[in-house]
Structures are given as C-alpha cells and as structure tokens.
Amino acid sequence: MTTMTAIERTDTPTTADERTTLEAMLDYHRATLAMKCEGLSDEQLRTATVPPSELTLLGLVRHLAEVECGWFRNVLGAEDAKPLYYSDEDRDGEFHDLDSADTEEAFATWREQIDRARRLAAAHSLDDTGTRRGGGTYSLRWIYVHMIEEYARHNGHADLIRERIDGVTGE
Template identity: 65%
Template sequence: MTIKRTEPATNTDERSTLEGFLDYHRQTLEMKCAGLDDTQLRTASVPPSELSLMGLVRHMADVERGWFRRVLGNEDAKPIYYSEEDSDGEFHLTGADTWEDAYTTWQAEITAARRNAARFALDDVSEGRSRFTEEPITLRWIYTHMIEEYARHNGHADLLRERIDGTTGE
C-alpha cells in the first residue's frame, strides 16, 4: 500500500499552512506504517522500551482526541488507550491488538479533530481547558503543538521502521 503525502502549500494563508503541515505529518506516520503486518507494527524499538509503530498510532489517536475533542471542543471524550492506572497504555500492546483497530480509531479521531477545528478561527480559544495549564488554548497553539507532536514521533517512526525492515527515507 503506497501512501501519498501532500506537500503543504508554499504560498497560502496561515491556517492553510498549519493544516497542511499537520496533514503532512499525519500522512508521514501512516506512510511509516504502510506495508507492515501486525507483528511488525507491534515490534518494540529496543529493550526495555515498548515503543512501537502501532503504539505511536494509538498514542496519536489519544493526542488528537485530547486536544481537539476534550480541550478545543470541551467534549467528555475519555482516553482511548491510557488511564490513571496505566498512563502509557497506548504502548502496552497485546496479541489481541490489531493495526485495523488502531488505524480505524486514529482516523476517526482525525475526522473528529477536523470537524471541531472547522468551528474555530485560529485566535479563538478552546471551550475546554488544558489539563497542563488549566487555561483555554487557541486553535493556533493546538495546531502548532500537534505539528510538533507528530514531527517528534515521526522521528521515532523513522528509526522503528528502519529497525523492522531497513526502510529509510522521508
């Protein structure tokens, strides 16, 4: 399966630029997972780390949910994979966890993120509060943070993919 990434436009308004870079990084993570089976996607980096490509996708589903649904939209959207008892639950995979479930969940959260973001201008503040600062957050800040979050984890994904099958590149 070949994933086509769309390069962000180089001559557009700020919102389109931010959305373009966020989508580019979403597509990058999807590309890093493409063509691998569930066992490969569950493969952890190096002991004792449990970091895996499937875990990263599950993590990003929860991150999308947290910022765009709980903070921006003030929805009562509970975490999907982690809990107070297991703060890294998205990385604690079992043989029952599948790429199909992780991918479907992640894509649903991206769809919800886009829907919620469409209701706000860049300078509008969130309806909910950040659990880190207890303050409202602008959509611009959320977009910027999400780009940073994906970019950091895409670096992890690069290394994981190379370890799994030697594939390197953007």
C-alpha cells in the first residue's frame, strides 16, 4: 500500500482575486488526483484501464510530475531540468515499465515537483513569461490555466480507472 500524507482538499473560493482562484483551483485538482490514488496497493496503481490503453494511476502520477516540471521549472523558471521518466526514445516513458517502477518514488517525485512549482510561481507575477523549448512564450496565468485543464482531464481518466479497480466513484 502506498503511503501518502493525509489528503486535504479544500473547496475553491468563489469570490477571490484571480491569482488566489487559479492557485486554489490547481491545488484542488492536485488533491483530487491524490484522492483517486489513496488506499490502493502498488498492484492496483499499476492496473491499466482497458486494452490497448496503457493508462494507469501510477502512470498519471508520473506524467503529472513531468508536466509540473516542464511548465514550471523549464518554462517559467528557465531551467534545463531533464525528463523524469521519458526519453527521446520513449516519449511516453512515464506510462511504461511500471512493473519495475518504484511507487513511493513516483509519489515523492510528484509532490516534490508540486512544491518546486509553488515556490517558482510565488516568485512571479501572473504576467511574467517563460519560453518553451522549441518556441512559444507563456505567461504564468496561461500556465496555471493549462495546468488546471491538464489535471481536470486526467482526473476524469483517474476517476474511470479507480471505478474499474474497486468501484469507488466521486469527484
């Protein structure tokens, strides 16, 4: 069973300023993914949806660690952080080789990337921009909205995977 700290998901404010709203909504979706994984065994976290899909909860956690790193560290922070799980040879590596993947490491890495993202974002205004490798300039505001969309979409996947594993549904 994967050990995680108690998950606290708080409702998002309905009348806050823009930044508070964006940060709260992103944190809400981060907590939702953690809740979808809560209480499952390593084997269950590695359980794929329906063939031929390779989508698993563990793969989603690893993918979202990559996404946090990519948008906050590499784009906003102008770092050159190397991929965590994928490579040029395997662009979807976060979803592969899960039989030998360390579940505890994956969750720790995801939480670490979230913590780093929060620290980086706190040092920037919503209008500050970063450049993506290969082109394109993105504001922190855009990154927040994109990350909310990314988590919301994958939380829908996570909900279906969790329901298939043990029948648990919910928001």
